[in-house]
Amino acid sequence: MTLKHNDSDCQIGYTITMPRSGEPARRRLQQAAVELFCERGYDQTTTAEIAARAGVTERTFFRHFPDKREVLFDGQAILREMLTVAIAEAPVTLQPLEVLYRAFRSVEQLLEDNRPFSVPRQQVIDRAPALQERELAKVAALAEALALALRQRGVGERLAALAAQTGMATFRYAVASWFADPAGGLGTHLDRAFDELDGLAASSSTRKARRRR
Amino acid sequence: MTLKHNDSDCQIGYTITMPRSGEPARRRLQQAAVELFCERGYDQTTTAEIAARAGVTERTFFRHFPDKREVLFDGQAILREMLTVAIAEAPVTLQPLEVLYRAFRSVEQLLEDNRPFSVPRQQVIDRAPALQERELAKVAALAEALALALRQRGVGERLAALAAQTGMATFRYAVASWFADPAGGLGTHLDRAFDELDGLAASSSTRKARRRR
DNA sequence: TTTCGTTATGTCAGTCTATGACTCTAAAAC
DNA sequence: GTTTTAGAGTCATAGACTGACATAACGAAA
Numbered sequence: 279m280t281l282k283h284n285d286s287d288c289q290i291g292y293t294i295t296m297p298r299s300g301e302p303a304r305r306r307l308q309q310a311a312v313e314l315f316c317e318r319g320y321d322q323t324t325t326a327e328i329a330a331r332a333g334v335t336e337r338t339f340f341r342h343f344p345d346k347r348e349v350l351f352d353g354q355a356i357l358r359e360m361l362t363v364a365i366a367e368a369p370v371t372l373q374p375l376e377v378l379y380r381a382f383r384s385v386e387q388l389l390e391d392n393r394p395f396s397v398p399r400q401q402v403i404d405r406a407p408a409l410q411e412r413e414l415a416k417v418a419a420l421a422e423a424l425a426l427a428l429r430q431r432g433v434g435e436r437l438a439a440l441a442a443q444t445g446m447a448t449f450r451y452a453v454a455s456w457f458a459d460p461a462g463g464l465g466t467h468l469d470r471a472f473d474e475l476d477g478l479a480a481s482s483s484t485r486k487a488r489r490r491r
Numbered sequence: 492m493t494l495k496h497n498d499s500d501c502q503i504g505y506t507i508t509m510p511r512s513g514e515p516a517r518r519r520l521q522q523a524a525v526e527l528f529c530e531r532g533y534d535q536t537t538t539a540e541i542a543a544r545a546g547v548t549e550r551t552f553f554r555h556f557p558d559k560r561e562v563l564f565d566g567q568a569i570l571r572e573m574l575t576v577a578i579a580e581a582p583v584t585l586q587p588l589e590v591l592y593r594a595f596r597s598v599e600q601l602l603e604d605n606r607p608f609s610v611p612r613q614q615v616i617d618r619a620p621a622l623q624e625r626e627l628a629k630v631a632a633l634a635e636a637l638a639l640a641l642r643q644r645g646v647g648e649r650l651a652a653l654a655a656q657t658g659m660a661t662f663r664y665a666v667a668s669w670f671a672d673p674a675g676g677l678g679t680h681l682d683r684a685f686d687e688l689d690g691l692a693a694s695s696s697t698r699k700a701r702r703r704r
Numbered sequence: 705t706t707t708c709g710t711t712a713t714g715t716c717a718g719t720c721t722a723t724g725a726c727t728c729t730a731a732a733a734c
Numbered sequence: 735g736t737t738t739t740a741g742a743g744t745c746a747t748a749g750a751c752t753g754a755c756a757t758a759a760c761g762a763a764a
Contacts (some may be wrong), residue, residue, distance in 0.1 A: 300713085303713085335715080414627040
Protein backbone atom coordinates (compact mmCIF):
# COMPACT_ATOMS: atom_id res chain seq x y z
CA MET A 279 0.00 0.00 0.00
CA THR A 280 2.86 2.38 0.58
CA LEU A 281 3.25 2.47 -3.14
CA LYS A 282 3.54 6.07 -4.22
CA HIS A 283 3.78 6.04 -7.97
CA ASN A 284 6.75 8.28 -8.42
CA ASP A 285 6.33 7.89 -12.14
CA SER A 286 2.96 9.57 -12.40
CA ASP A 287 2.50 12.34 -14.97
CA CYS A 288 5.27 10.84 -17.04
CA GLN A 289 4.67 11.88 -20.61
CA ILE A 290 1.06 12.40 -21.37
CA GLY A 291 -0.98 14.02 -18.66
CA TYR A 292 -4.48 12.87 -19.48
CA THR A 293 -6.23 15.88 -18.06
CA ILE A 294 -9.75 14.54 -17.99
CA THR A 295 -11.19 14.38 -14.51
CA MET A 296 -10.56 10.82 -13.49
CA PRO A 297 -9.64 9.76 -10.00
CA ARG A 298 -6.70 7.36 -10.16
CA SER A 299 -6.41 6.07 -13.65
CA GLY A 300 -4.84 2.68 -12.99
CA GLU A 301 -3.05 2.87 -16.30
CA PRO A 302 0.48 2.91 -14.83
CA ALA A 303 -0.12 -0.35 -13.01
CA ARG A 304 -1.58 -1.86 -16.14
CA ARG A 305 1.49 -0.98 -18.15
CA ARG A 306 3.84 -2.24 -15.46
CA LEU A 307 1.97 -5.54 -15.49
CA GLN A 308 2.32 -5.87 -19.24
CA GLN A 309 5.99 -5.00 -19.08
CA ALA A 310 6.64 -7.45 -16.25
CA ALA A 311 4.74 -10.18 -18.08
CA VAL A 312 6.74 -9.84 -21.29
CA GLU A 313 9.99 -9.85 -19.37
CA LEU A 314 9.15 -12.93 -17.34
CA PHE A 315 7.72 -14.82 -20.30
CA CYS A 316 10.94 -14.13 -22.20
CA GLU A 317 13.11 -15.19 -19.28
CA ARG A 318 11.35 -18.38 -18.19
CA GLY A 319 8.61 -19.02 -20.70
CA TYR A 320 4.86 -18.64 -20.37
CA ASP A 321 4.08 -21.85 -18.52
CA GLN A 322 6.89 -21.39 -16.02
CA THR A 323 5.64 -17.95 -15.02
CA THR A 324 2.84 -17.53 -12.50
CA THR A 325 0.46 -14.63 -12.35
CA ALA A 326 1.64 -14.00 -8.79
CA GLU A 327 5.18 -13.50 -10.07
CA ILE A 328 4.04 -11.06 -12.71
CA ALA A 329 2.10 -9.09 -10.13
CA ALA A 330 5.04 -9.10 -7.73
CA ARG A 331 7.41 -7.68 -10.32
CA ALA A 332 4.86 -5.03 -11.19
CA GLY A 333 4.53 -4.12 -7.52
CA VAL A 334 0.87 -5.09 -7.15
CA THR A 335 -1.10 -8.08 -5.89
CA GLU A 336 -2.22 -11.01 -7.94
CA ARG A 337 -5.82 -9.87 -7.54
CA THR A 338 -4.97 -6.59 -9.25
CA PHE A 339 -3.60 -8.49 -12.21
CA PHE A 340 -6.99 -10.10 -12.72
CA ARG A 341 -8.73 -6.77 -12.37
CA HIS A 342 -6.79 -5.45 -15.35
CA PHE A 343 -6.82 -8.61 -17.46
CA PRO A 344 -9.55 -11.24 -17.61
CA ASP A 345 -6.98 -14.04 -17.74
CA LYS A 346 -3.27 -14.71 -17.81
CA ARG A 347 -3.01 -14.75 -21.61
CA GLU A 348 -4.77 -11.51 -22.23
CA VAL A 349 -1.91 -9.47 -20.79
CA LEU A 350 -0.13 -10.01 -24.12
CA PHE A 351 -3.05 -9.06 -26.36
CA ASP A 352 -3.88 -5.44 -26.05
CA GLY A 353 -3.04 -3.62 -29.26
CA GLN A 354 -5.77 -5.23 -31.35
CA ALA A 355 -8.27 -2.45 -30.75
CA ILE A 356 -6.24 0.21 -32.53
CA LEU A 357 -5.44 -2.08 -35.41
CA ARG A 358 -9.08 -3.03 -35.87
CA GLU A 359 -10.13 0.57 -35.74
CA MET A 360 -7.64 1.66 -38.38
CA LEU A 361 -8.48 -1.21 -40.69
CA THR A 362 -12.24 -0.74 -40.52
CA VAL A 363 -11.89 2.99 -41.14
CA ALA A 364 -9.65 2.32 -44.12
CA ILE A 365 -12.18 -0.14 -45.51
CA ALA A 366 -15.05 2.25 -45.02
CA GLU A 367 -13.21 5.09 -46.74
CA ALA A 368 -11.92 3.14 -49.74
CA PRO A 369 -13.22 4.15 -53.19
CA VAL A 370 -16.50 2.45 -53.98
CA THR A 371 -15.28 1.04 -57.28
CA LEU A 372 -12.72 -1.27 -55.68
CA GLN A 373 -13.21 -5.00 -55.37
CA PRO A 374 -13.18 -6.64 -51.92
CA LEU A 375 -9.63 -7.96 -51.98
CA GLU A 376 -8.30 -4.70 -53.31
CA VAL A 377 -10.04 -2.86 -50.50
CA LEU A 378 -8.38 -5.15 -47.99
CA TYR A 379 -4.99 -4.81 -49.61
CA ARG A 380 -5.17 -1.04 -49.31
CA ALA A 381 -6.40 -1.24 -45.75
CA PHE A 382 -3.42 -3.39 -44.81
CA ARG A 383 -1.07 -0.97 -46.48
CA SER A 384 -2.62 1.82 -44.42
CA VAL A 385 -1.47 0.24 -41.16
CA GLU A 386 2.04 -0.38 -42.42
CA GLN A 387 3.55 2.49 -40.45
CA LEU A 388 1.81 1.47 -37.26
CA LEU A 389 3.25 -2.02 -37.47
CA GLU A 390 6.69 -0.76 -38.39
CA ASP A 391 6.69 1.45 -35.31
CA ASN A 392 5.58 -1.38 -33.09
CA ARG A 393 8.06 -3.86 -34.46
CA PRO A 394 10.52 -3.65 -31.54
CA PHE A 395 7.75 -4.76 -29.24
CA SER A 396 5.96 -7.14 -31.60
CA VAL A 397 8.86 -9.39 -32.51
CA PRO A 398 9.83 -10.56 -29.01
CA ARG A 399 6.16 -10.85 -28.19
CA GLN A 400 5.69 -13.13 -31.16
CA GLN A 401 8.61 -15.25 -30.06
CA VAL A 402 6.89 -15.80 -26.73
CA ILE A 403 3.63 -16.69 -28.43
CA ASP A 404 5.31 -19.10 -30.82
CA ARG A 405 6.65 -21.09 -27.88
CA ALA A 406 3.37 -21.41 -25.94
CA PRO A 407 0.46 -23.32 -27.49
CA ALA A 408 -1.97 -21.67 -25.08
CA LEU A 409 -0.95 -18.27 -26.43
CA GLN A 410 -1.24 -19.44 -30.02
CA GLU A 411 -4.84 -20.40 -29.36
CA ARG A 412 -5.60 -16.96 -28.04
CA GLU A 413 -3.90 -15.36 -31.01
CA LEU A 414 -5.99 -17.39 -33.44
CA ALA A 415 -9.10 -16.24 -31.61
CA LYS A 416 -8.01 -12.64 -31.91
CA VAL A 417 -7.29 -13.05 -35.59
CA ALA A 418 -10.70 -14.61 -36.14
CA ALA A 419 -12.37 -11.72 -34.34
CA LEU A 420 -10.44 -9.27 -36.48
CA ALA A 421 -11.45 -11.09 -39.64
CA GLU A 422 -15.05 -10.87 -38.49
CA ALA A 423 -14.66 -7.13 -38.06
CA LEU A 424 -13.24 -6.84 -41.57
CA ALA A 425 -16.15 -8.81 -42.97
CA LEU A 426 -18.57 -6.50 -41.22
CA ALA A 427 -16.83 -3.47 -42.65
CA LEU A 428 -17.00 -4.98 -46.11
CA ARG A 429 -20.71 -5.67 -45.78
CA GLN A 430 -21.31 -2.07 -44.86
CA ARG A 431 -19.79 -1.21 -48.23
CA GLY A 432 -22.40 -3.38 -49.91
CA VAL A 433 -20.36 -6.53 -50.34
CA GLY A 434 -22.57 -9.60 -50.14
CA GLU A 435 -23.02 -11.39 -46.84
CA ARG A 436 -21.19 -14.57 -47.74
CA LEU A 437 -18.64 -13.02 -50.07
CA ALA A 438 -17.62 -10.61 -47.33
CA ALA A 439 -16.84 -13.46 -44.95
CA LEU A 440 -14.82 -15.33 -47.56
CA ALA A 441 -12.93 -12.24 -48.64
CA ALA A 442 -12.14 -11.30 -45.06
CA GLN A 443 -10.84 -14.78 -44.26
CA THR A 444 -8.75 -14.93 -47.39
CA GLY A 445 -7.41 -11.40 -46.97
CA MET A 446 -6.63 -12.01 -43.33
CA ALA A 447 -4.73 -15.20 -44.11
CA THR A 448 -2.71 -13.34 -46.72
CA PHE A 449 -2.00 -10.49 -44.32
CA ARG A 450 -0.86 -12.84 -41.57
CA TYR A 451 1.32 -14.58 -44.05
CA ALA A 452 2.95 -11.31 -45.06
CA VAL A 453 3.48 -10.22 -41.48
CA ALA A 454 5.10 -13.53 -40.59
CA SER A 455 7.61 -13.27 -43.40
CA TRP A 456 8.24 -9.63 -42.51
CA PHE A 457 8.98 -10.67 -38.94
CA ALA A 458 11.52 -13.14 -40.24
CA ASP A 459 13.05 -10.70 -42.71
CA PRO A 460 12.45 -6.95 -42.29
CA ALA A 461 14.23 -6.11 -45.54
CA GLY A 462 12.11 -3.95 -47.80
CA GLY A 463 9.59 -3.24 -45.09
CA LEU A 464 6.20 -4.79 -44.58
CA GLY A 465 4.96 -3.33 -47.88
CA THR A 466 7.23 -5.56 -49.93
CA HIS A 467 6.01 -8.66 -48.17
CA LEU A 468 2.39 -7.57 -48.53
CA ASP A 469 2.84 -7.10 -52.26
CA ARG A 470 4.44 -10.48 -52.65
CA ALA A 471 1.77 -12.25 -50.62
CA PHE A 472 -1.06 -10.66 -52.58
CA ASP A 473 0.70 -11.45 -55.82
CA GLU A 474 0.79 -15.09 -54.82
CA LEU A 475 -2.86 -14.91 -53.94
CA ASP A 476 -3.49 -13.62 -57.44
CA GLY A 477 -1.64 -16.63 -58.75
CA LEU A 478 -3.85 -18.90 -56.73
CA ALA A 479 -6.93 -17.18 -58.09
CA ALA A 480 -5.74 -17.28 -61.67
CA SER A 481 -5.00 -20.99 -61.49
CA SER A 482 -8.58 -21.68 -60.51
CA SER A 483 -10.00 -20.38 -63.76
CA THR A 484 -10.13 -23.84 -65.33
CA ARG A 485 -11.67 -25.37 -62.24
CA LYS A 486 -15.25 -24.37 -62.63
CA ALA A 487 -15.79 -26.11 -65.94
CA ARG A 488 -14.00 -29.20 -64.74
CA ARG A 489 -16.02 -29.43 -61.58
CA ARG A 490 -19.31 -29.46 -63.39
CA ARG A 491 -18.84 -33.07 -64.39
CA MET B 492 13.52 -52.52 -21.24
CA THR B 493 12.02 -55.95 -21.63
CA LEU B 494 10.05 -54.95 -24.65
CA LYS B 495 9.60 -58.14 -26.59
CA HIS B 496 7.84 -57.45 -29.78
CA ASN B 497 7.54 -60.72 -31.55
CA ASP B 498 10.29 -59.36 -33.65
CA SER B 499 9.79 -61.43 -36.75
CA ASP B 500 8.53 -59.63 -39.82
CA CYS B 501 5.67 -57.94 -38.09
CA GLN B 502 3.71 -55.38 -40.02
CA ILE B 503 0.13 -56.06 -39.14
CA GLY B 504 0.43 -58.38 -36.19
CA TYR B 505 1.92 -55.51 -34.29
CA THR B 506 -0.38 -55.80 -31.30
CA ILE B 507 2.06 -55.76 -28.40
CA THR B 508 -0.25 -56.52 -25.44
CA MET B 509 -3.43 -54.71 -24.74
CA PRO B 510 -4.78 -55.35 -21.26
CA ARG B 511 -8.07 -53.64 -20.54
CA SER B 512 -8.97 -51.48 -23.44
CA GLY B 513 -9.86 -48.31 -21.61
CA GLU B 514 -11.93 -47.32 -24.60
CA PRO B 515 -15.31 -47.78 -22.90
CA ALA B 516 -14.42 -45.34 -20.13
CA ARG B 517 -13.18 -42.88 -22.69
CA ARG B 518 -16.42 -43.02 -24.63
CA ARG B 519 -18.52 -42.73 -21.50
CA LEU B 520 -16.58 -39.61 -20.57
CA GLN B 521 -17.21 -38.06 -23.97
CA GLN B 522 -20.88 -38.94 -23.83
CA ALA B 523 -21.27 -37.56 -20.31
CA ALA B 524 -19.43 -34.38 -21.27
CA VAL B 525 -21.68 -33.65 -24.24
CA GLU B 526 -24.78 -34.27 -22.18
CA LEU B 527 -23.72 -32.05 -19.31
CA PHE B 528 -22.46 -29.29 -21.58
CA CYS B 529 -25.82 -29.30 -23.33
CA GLU B 530 -27.76 -29.26 -20.08
CA ARG B 531 -25.82 -26.62 -18.14
CA GLY B 532 -23.28 -25.18 -20.52
CA TYR B 533 -19.53 -25.66 -20.61
CA ASP B 534 -18.53 -23.24 -17.86
CA GLN B 535 -21.16 -24.50 -15.46
CA THR B 536 -19.91 -28.08 -15.75
CA THR B 537 -16.95 -29.31 -13.72
CA THR B 538 -14.62 -32.09 -14.73
CA ALA B 539 -15.57 -33.84 -11.49
CA GLU B 540 -19.21 -33.91 -12.58
CA ILE B 541 -18.32 -35.34 -15.97
CA ALA B 542 -16.24 -38.04 -14.35
CA ALA B 543 -18.98 -38.83 -11.86
CA ARG B 544 -21.57 -39.31 -14.59
CA ALA B 545 -19.15 -41.52 -16.48
CA GLY B 546 -18.58 -43.56 -13.34
CA VAL B 547 -14.87 -42.81 -12.97
CA THR B 548 -12.67 -40.47 -10.98
CA GLU B 549 -11.73 -36.97 -11.99
CA ARG B 550 -8.15 -38.16 -12.24
CA THR B 551 -9.18 -40.65 -14.87
CA PHE B 552 -10.73 -37.89 -16.93
CA PHE B 553 -7.33 -36.21 -17.17
CA ARG B 554 -5.68 -39.47 -18.08
CA HIS B 555 -7.85 -39.72 -21.18
CA PHE B 556 -7.88 -36.04 -22.12
CA PRO B 557 -5.11 -33.52 -21.58
CA ASP B 558 -7.62 -30.85 -20.60
CA LYS B 559 -11.31 -30.20 -20.15
CA ARG B 560 -11.87 -28.90 -23.69
CA GLU B 561 -10.22 -31.76 -25.48
CA VAL B 562 -13.03 -34.14 -24.57
CA LEU B 563 -15.02 -32.57 -27.41
CA PHE B 564 -12.28 -32.71 -30.04
CA ASP B 565 -11.50 -36.22 -31.02
CA GLY B 566 -12.59 -36.85 -34.58
CA GLN B 567 -9.99 -34.64 -36.23
CA ALA B 568 -7.51 -37.44 -36.79
CA ILE B 569 -9.71 -39.38 -39.19
CA LEU B 570 -10.70 -36.27 -41.08
CA ARG B 571 -7.09 -35.19 -41.48
CA GLU B 572 -6.09 -38.62 -42.64
CA MET B 573 -8.81 -38.81 -45.27
CA LEU B 574 -8.10 -35.32 -46.56
CA THR B 575 -4.35 -35.78 -46.84
CA VAL B 576 -4.81 -39.09 -48.65
CA ALA B 577 -7.27 -37.50 -51.06
CA ILE B 578 -4.82 -34.68 -51.73
CA ALA B 579 -1.95 -37.09 -52.30
CA GLU B 580 -3.98 -39.20 -54.73
CA ALA B 581 -5.47 -36.39 -56.78
CA PRO B 582 -4.46 -36.18 -60.49
CA VAL B 583 -1.24 -34.27 -60.93
CA THR B 584 -2.71 -31.88 -63.46
CA LEU B 585 -5.08 -30.25 -60.99
CA GLN B 586 -4.51 -26.82 -59.50
CA PRO B 587 -4.22 -26.43 -55.71
CA LEU B 588 -7.75 -25.20 -55.03
CA GLU B 589 -9.24 -27.86 -57.27
CA VAL B 590 -7.31 -30.50 -55.38
CA LEU B 591 -8.72 -29.18 -52.12
CA TYR B 592 -12.24 -29.02 -53.49
CA ARG B 593 -12.10 -32.67 -54.47
CA ALA B 594 -10.59 -33.64 -51.14
CA PHE B 595 -13.44 -31.95 -49.31
CA ARG B 596 -15.97 -33.71 -51.49
CA SER B 597 -14.31 -37.00 -50.60
CA VAL B 598 -15.16 -36.60 -46.91
CA GLU B 599 -18.74 -35.66 -47.60
CA GLN B 600 -20.15 -39.02 -46.57
CA LEU B 601 -18.14 -39.09 -43.37
CA LEU B 602 -19.53 -35.76 -42.30
CA GLU B 603 -23.07 -36.67 -43.30
CA ASP B 604 -22.85 -39.77 -41.13
CA ASN B 605 -21.51 -37.80 -38.20
CA ARG B 606 -24.06 -35.05 -38.48
CA PRO B 607 -26.30 -36.24 -35.60
CA PHE B 608 -23.33 -35.91 -33.29
CA SER B 609 -21.71 -32.85 -34.88
CA VAL B 610 -24.64 -30.47 -34.75
CA PRO B 611 -25.30 -30.51 -30.99
CA ARG B 612 -21.57 -30.49 -30.43
CA GLN B 613 -21.29 -27.36 -32.52
CA GLN B 614 -24.06 -25.71 -30.54
CA VAL B 615 -22.10 -26.29 -27.37
CA ILE B 616 -18.96 -24.87 -28.94
CA ASP B 617 -20.76 -21.81 -30.25
CA ARG B 618 -21.83 -20.91 -26.73
CA ALA B 619 -18.43 -21.25 -25.06
CA PRO B 620 -15.59 -18.93 -26.10
CA ALA B 621 -13.03 -21.27 -24.58
CA LEU B 622 -14.21 -24.02 -26.90
CA GLN B 623 -14.18 -21.72 -29.90
CA GLU B 624 -10.52 -21.03 -29.23
CA ARG B 625 -9.72 -24.70 -29.21
CA GLU B 626 -11.67 -25.23 -32.39
CA LEU B 627 -9.75 -22.49 -34.15
CA ALA B 628 -6.53 -24.15 -33.07
CA LYS B 629 -7.69 -27.47 -34.48
CA VAL B 630 -8.69 -25.85 -37.74
CA ALA B 631 -5.31 -24.16 -37.99
CA ALA B 632 -3.56 -27.47 -37.42
CA LEU B 633 -5.68 -29.09 -40.08
CA ALA B 634 -4.89 -26.30 -42.53
CA GLU B 635 -1.22 -26.86 -41.81
CA ALA B 636 -1.63 -30.54 -42.62
CA LEU B 637 -3.34 -29.66 -45.90
CA ALA B 638 -0.51 -27.29 -46.79
CA LEU B 639 2.01 -30.04 -46.11
CA ALA B 640 0.09 -32.45 -48.32
CA LEU B 641 0.02 -29.87 -51.09
CA ARG B 642 3.74 -29.28 -50.82
CA GLN B 643 4.37 -32.98 -51.24
CA ARG B 644 2.57 -32.69 -54.56
CA GLY B 645 5.07 -30.06 -55.62
CA VAL B 646 3.04 -26.97 -54.81
CA GLY B 647 5.32 -24.11 -53.81
CA GLU B 648 6.06 -23.53 -50.15
CA ARG B 649 4.21 -20.24 -49.77
CA LEU B 650 1.47 -20.97 -52.27
CA ALA B 651 0.61 -24.17 -50.41
CA ALA B 652 0.09 -22.27 -47.18
CA LEU B 653 -2.11 -19.67 -48.84
CA ALA B 654 -4.14 -22.24 -50.74
CA ALA B 655 -4.65 -24.33 -47.61
CA GLN B 656 -5.81 -21.32 -45.61
CA THR B 657 -8.16 -20.18 -48.33
CA GLY B 658 -9.52 -23.63 -49.00
CA MET B 659 -9.99 -24.29 -45.31
CA ALA B 660 -11.89 -21.04 -44.84
CA THR B 661 -14.13 -21.96 -47.74
CA PHE B 662 -14.69 -25.44 -46.38
CA ARG B 663 -15.59 -24.15 -42.93
CA TYR B 664 -17.93 -21.71 -44.51
CA ALA B 665 -19.69 -24.49 -46.40
CA VAL B 666 -19.96 -26.70 -43.35
CA ALA B 667 -21.43 -23.88 -41.29
CA SER B 668 -24.17 -23.23 -43.83
CA TRP B 669 -24.78 -26.97 -44.16
CA PHE B 670 -25.22 -27.16 -40.37
CA ALA B 671 -27.82 -24.44 -40.60
CA ASP B 672 -29.58 -25.94 -43.60
CA PRO B 673 -29.01 -29.61 -44.48
CA ALA B 674 -31.03 -29.35 -47.67
CA GLY B 675 -29.16 -30.66 -50.68
CA GLY B 676 -26.43 -32.16 -48.56
CA LEU B 677 -22.98 -30.84 -47.85
CA GLY B 678 -22.05 -31.10 -51.52
CA THR B 679 -24.41 -28.36 -52.53
CA HIS B 680 -23.02 -25.99 -49.94
CA LEU B 681 -19.47 -26.86 -50.94
CA ASP B 682 -20.21 -26.09 -54.57
CA ARG B 683 -21.79 -22.79 -53.70
CA ALA B 684 -18.93 -21.77 -51.41
CA PHE B 685 -16.29 -22.58 -54.01
CA ASP B 686 -18.29 -20.78 -56.67
CA GLU B 687 -18.24 -17.70 -54.49
CA LEU B 688 -14.54 -18.10 -54.01
CA ASP B 689 -14.20 -18.15 -57.79
CA GLY B 690 -16.10 -14.90 -57.87
CA LEU B 691 -13.70 -13.42 -55.38
CA ALA B 692 -10.79 -14.57 -57.48
CA ALA B 693 -12.25 -13.27 -60.73
CA SER B 694 -12.89 -9.86 -59.24
CA SER B 695 -9.25 -9.52 -58.35
CA SER B 696 -8.11 -9.66 -61.97
CA THR B 697 -8.12 -5.90 -62.31
CA ARG B 698 -6.33 -5.42 -59.03
CA LYS B 699 -2.80 -6.13 -60.01
CA ALA B 700 -2.53 -3.40 -62.60
CA ARG B 701 -4.14 -0.92 -60.27
CA ARG B 702 -1.86 -1.73 -57.42
CA ARG B 703 1.28 -1.06 -59.35
CA ARG B 704 0.85 2.66 -58.99
C1' DT C 705 -9.55 22.89 4.83
C1' DT C 706 -12.84 19.27 5.32
C1' DT C 707 -15.99 16.26 3.43
C1' DC C 708 -17.70 13.27 0.06
C1' DG C 709 -18.01 10.22 -3.81
C1' DT C 710 -15.49 7.53 -6.94
C1' DT C 711 -12.09 4.26 -8.21
C1' DA C 712 -7.97 1.43 -7.76
C1' DT C 713 -6.02 -1.69 -4.87
C1' DG C 714 -5.39 -4.91 -0.84
C1' DT C 715 -6.92 -8.92 1.81
C1' DC C 716 -8.90 -13.33 2.32
C1' DA C 717 -11.37 -17.29 1.50
C1' DG C 718 -12.82 -20.27 -1.76
C1' DT C 719 -13.58 -23.09 -6.36
C1' DC C 720 -11.91 -25.36 -10.25
C1' DT C 721 -8.42 -27.14 -13.45
C1' DA C 722 -4.48 -29.82 -13.80
C1' DT C 723 -0.46 -32.82 -12.30
C1' DG C 724 2.80 -35.76 -9.62
C1' DA C 725 3.44 -39.85 -6.90
C1' DC C 726 1.82 -43.76 -5.33
C1' DT C 727 -1.21 -48.02 -4.89
C1' DC C 728 -4.52 -51.33 -6.45
C1' DT C 729 -6.67 -54.38 -9.71
C1' DA C 730 -7.87 -57.06 -13.59
C1' DA C 731 -6.72 -58.70 -17.87
C1' DA C 732 -3.27 -60.38 -21.01
C1' DA C 733 1.03 -62.98 -21.87
C1' DC C 734 4.07 -66.50 -20.49
C1' DG D 735 -0.41 -71.34 -12.37
C1' DT D 736 3.05 -66.73 -12.52
C1' DT D 737 4.42 -62.50 -14.32
C1' DT D 738 3.57 -58.35 -16.85
C1' DT D 739 1.24 -54.33 -17.85
C1' DA D 740 -1.84 -50.77 -18.28
C1' DG D 741 -6.11 -48.73 -16.61
C1' DA D 742 -8.00 -46.79 -12.65
C1' DG D 743 -8.25 -45.06 -7.63
C1' DT D 744 -6.31 -42.13 -3.85
C1' DC D 745 -4.04 -38.33 -1.89
C1' DA D 746 -1.77 -34.02 -1.99
C1' DT D 747 -0.74 -29.82 -4.17
C1' DA D 748 0.18 -25.93 -7.40
C1' DG D 749 -1.75 -22.51 -10.02
C1' DA D 750 -5.60 -19.87 -12.41
C1' DC D 751 -9.38 -17.45 -11.31
C1' DT D 752 -13.55 -15.13 -8.43
C1' DG D 753 -16.64 -13.09 -4.92
C1' DA D 754 -16.96 -10.20 -0.87
C1' DC D 755 -15.44 -6.80 1.82
C1' DA D 756 -12.13 -3.30 3.57
C1' DT D 757 -8.92 0.37 2.62
C1' DA D 758 -6.32 3.95 0.35
C1' DA D 759 -5.82 7.57 -3.05
C1' DC D 760 -7.56 11.21 -5.60
C1' DG D 761 -10.81 14.87 -7.58
C1' DA D 762 -14.34 17.81 -6.61
C1' DA D 763 -17.46 20.27 -3.93
C1' DA D 764 -18.67 22.26 0.74
